[in-house]
Amino acid sequence: MISVTVEASGIAVLSWDMAGRSQNVLNAESCQMLCDLIDEAAADGAVKGILMTSAKRDFIAGGDLEWLSATDDAAVLFERVMRLHRALRKLENCGKPVAMALPGSALGGGLELALAGHYRVAADNPKARFGLPEVTLGLLPGGGGTQRLPRLIGIQKALPLLLEGKRLKAADALKAGILHAVVAPGGEQEAARAWLHDAMLAAPSERVQQPWDVKGYKVPGGAVASPAVQQAIMAANALVHARTWGNYPAPHNILSCVYEGLITDIDTGLMTEARYFVQTVLSPEAKAMIRTLFFSMGEANKLAARPAGVPQQKYTKVGVLGAGMMGAGIAYKAAQAGLQVVLIDRAQADADKGKAYSQALLEKQAAHGQGTPEQAAALLARITPTTDYAQLAGCDIVIEAVFEDRALKAAVNARAEAVLGADAIYASNTSTLPISGLAEASARPAQFIGLHFFSPVDKMPLVEVIVGKQTSAATLARSLDLVQALGMTPIVVNDARGFYTSRVFSTYVLEGLAMLAEGVAPALIDNAGLQAGMPVGPLALTDEVSSELIHKIDRQTRLDLGAAYQGRPGHAVAARMVELGRIGKKAGQGYYDYPEAGKKRLWPGLAEHFPRAAAQPDPAQLVERLIAVQAVEAVRCMEEGVLTTARDADVGAILGWGFPAFRGGPLSEVDRDGAAAFLARCERLAASHGERFAPPALLRAMAQSGKTFYGA
Incomplete structure (x- = not known):
């Protein structure tokens, strides 16, 4: 898993090569071995320097999410994180120079481990990427990334990498100050050895240290209390809220880690990070995102639904x-x-x-x-x-x-x-x-x-x-x-008809149009869509796809189904907009006006054709409707056999029409509520707004049996 060779020069080479895996990961076994090897190398008088590298094409891909998701015990998770923190602090403070030779990508926990080295050299590998992408899965770096990266390159430079999960090429990581050198592929270990030899010859008083362990250290670009950094953090906080509407805990917790951690020493900062990491891992948002965006998407990409016994087709x-x-x-x-x-x-x-x-x-x-x-x-x-x-x-x-x-x-x-x-x-x-x-x-x-x-x-x-x-x-x-x-x-x-994605996606749009017909203010409707976590509000989205298309599909469906046809209130709204010639963005006019110069704006004439009610609903009620109408239709698709797995339902929703990732998908949304609670919600909404919310028989059966889409 991690082989150890102590060379005649006194350099201990720790080479990662996890058996049975295409990539190295941090899991129970590898973390145990890493911690033990760090203890041994630090205590071994024959070891004068440490070189860590990988026998695989990449360094370390990050943490093993199966291991991370295996327990809901906060104390167990906290101790796991703190043990790694203690080991990495021993690595960087053992008095021996540590170099990281990176043949390829170092992502997530892989980069966090590399940051604990005193010197990082990477191969000029065009496919290699360096970054902390945990936020894209609803997590935050838990191996010291929120503390070491801003202490290394400055808070202002680190925030975009932490909050957006950017993955840098080697040249860009070098320019950012994350790497010390980039060399021709195959030369990274020799470059690391050359640096180690020089460091090993230094006098004891000049032994290598991490910047943050040097007396008088100051954060590059300014400390947290500096006006420029305060402004940057406030701006980042505002931007995160504008993008997420507070639905994703990870980016807010990352900001808290940076702010709270960097006003203290690094050991206290690492403990702060560990606490926020455990809180984030155990959040329902992170659990839903990990399940759908990592496990379910991985299964889909590996063709879990492919019938067995059919030779693979090679296309030319x-x-x-x-x-x-x-x-x-x-x-x-x-x-x-x-x-x-x-x-x-x-x-x-x-x-x-x-x-x-x-x-x-x-x-x-x-x-x-x-x-x-x-x-x-x-x-x-x-x-x-x-x-x-x-x-x-x-x-x-x-x-x-x-x-x-x-x-x-x-x-x-x-x-x-x-x-x-x-x-x-x-x-x-x-x-x-x-x-x-x-x-x-x-x-x-x-x-x-x-x-x-x-x-x-x-x-x-x-x-x-x-x-x-x-x-x-x-x-x-x-x-x-x-x-x-x-x-x-x-x-x-x-x-x-409509398969799955078009069918369920249309319910979101049509529910927004139904709200307009009820007299809900257009701005309130679209902001409720954004607050729900959708990428675009329903009225703005209708303009993108065009009211004309919605009307054509409805008309064809009506002709095809005859007496079996069941329309929705939103269809009449789309038909009215077509009559008015306001078919959408492609025509330059829809629910919004699209001036040649300037930003789009809601069409003032909407109030004439769809008068606003005197009393407006609470935005939370609109959010509930916009999400529930999609979730209940997804349940119907499962009941009818259009869908056969919750995996395809949730992956398709997030990738296909932008269903909120923090909810995990429409069937994850049902599971998070519990079938009984979601059933009650649907019954209440059906009584108030119509049969489109009526709970399917499958949902009633699940509520009675206690079954879930992803569990028993």
Whole structure:
């Protein structure tokens, strides 16, 4: 796990190489061994200096979240953290120089361990990243990161790294002062040894110390009490609240660690960090985020839903039908993954425009110093824009991304299948039309599947994989292989109108429109959405997707379902906005006005068409409705078999439409309340606002049995 070699020079080399893992992590076994080895090296008179490194491509990936989540005992967690703190303090104060040779990434606990060394040298590895990303999982650094990093580079420089979880390249970490040197790959250990030899020759009175242990030490850039730092902390606190609405404890606790810790000595600061760390780990927000964003997303990315027994599909050539923004984005992701892409549209100019989308993305990346001209040229060379369906010959899969029109989709399906090989898969990127119905136009429905990408494809990592009534297990397995090859995250759902993501996402938007019809102030509605944790308020979001689209989908649903159709109050509001010609942002007018110069602003005319009620509701009531309406619809999707796992429900919600991460997803929200409490909430809301909140039978059964989506 950690091998030890004491060289003739007196340097003890501690090399991390955890068996059975692709990456080194801090867990019960490795922390125990690390603490023991530090004790031994500090006490061994033959050891004059310590070099810590890794035999793997990276140094340490961070803490093992399974170990972290294994107990709810605050005292146990606190002692674990403090034991590591004591060991690292012994490492940096044992009187022997300590160098860290980092062959690759050092993230989270890995960087915190490296910061306890007196000298850090990294390989110039283009894939290596250095940072403290714990906040992205609802946590804070618990290995001294909130104390050592600001003491090393200054509070003002450290706050963005701690609060945003930024991951720096080696050159940027060197510039920030986190690293002492960056050398050619393979030379980091020799560079560390050279520094150690010089340090070992120093007189006892000149022995190496950490900056914060030197008498007279001052925090770079100013102490906490300095006016500039006080202003920076106040600004950071305001920014955190503006971004999170107080929903995420981690960033606020990080600020508290920095503020409280740096007005004391480092040992007291480390104890302060340990207390806040335990408090944060045990918070429901952190537990929900870890479960969904780490464990569940990890399972999805490892294709947990892939049917067994199907050989892995290796893709070389992909066809994309439709070169609009969606099709162009899919073509870019496929070419980025090294696949040959045939991008087809009705006119050559349209196909060329679709390829130009990739060129624009690459030019933007180049402007930020990402990629080389050669890499960009190679990616573009893999995309063939054309109107000729014959060029689809040899494609392993074709992804249709044309307009949401059944006749058009059937027409392009027929033209593509006439060219495709017998084993090729045909996938539709539809976001609302049932896959089984579209597959009726196919000559091979067993090889027909839905692959719902999200716009913009280059930024949105989710793919909703929709299994039709006749889709084969092999087609599902092979389609998941494609999603993995594209570097994206899949969820698997069964066929239904709106599938899962579009269906549940629409409830948020429509509930906001219903509130408007009730007379709730527009600003209050959108601020309630933000307060709930959604990235955009429902009215602003409706403008983004357009009232026209909502109205078209509702009209088509009404026609398709006939007497079985059940509308929502928000549909009438969308229809009225279409009548008024205020269809959304693309038209320059919707619930908001979009002046050419200046920021968008709510349309004053809303009060005329949707008069405000004399008494306005408490924002908390609106927050409750906006979240509950999504959660209860997700439960219905589970009940109907559209969803088969809570994992896919929650991962899909967070990645697909921005359901608040601190809630863990709509089914995590139900579990956090408990089925009985959520049932009572739904019954109360249904009595006040209508059947859309009516609890499904599944929820009643769970409340009676005490079962949860993630537990018993």
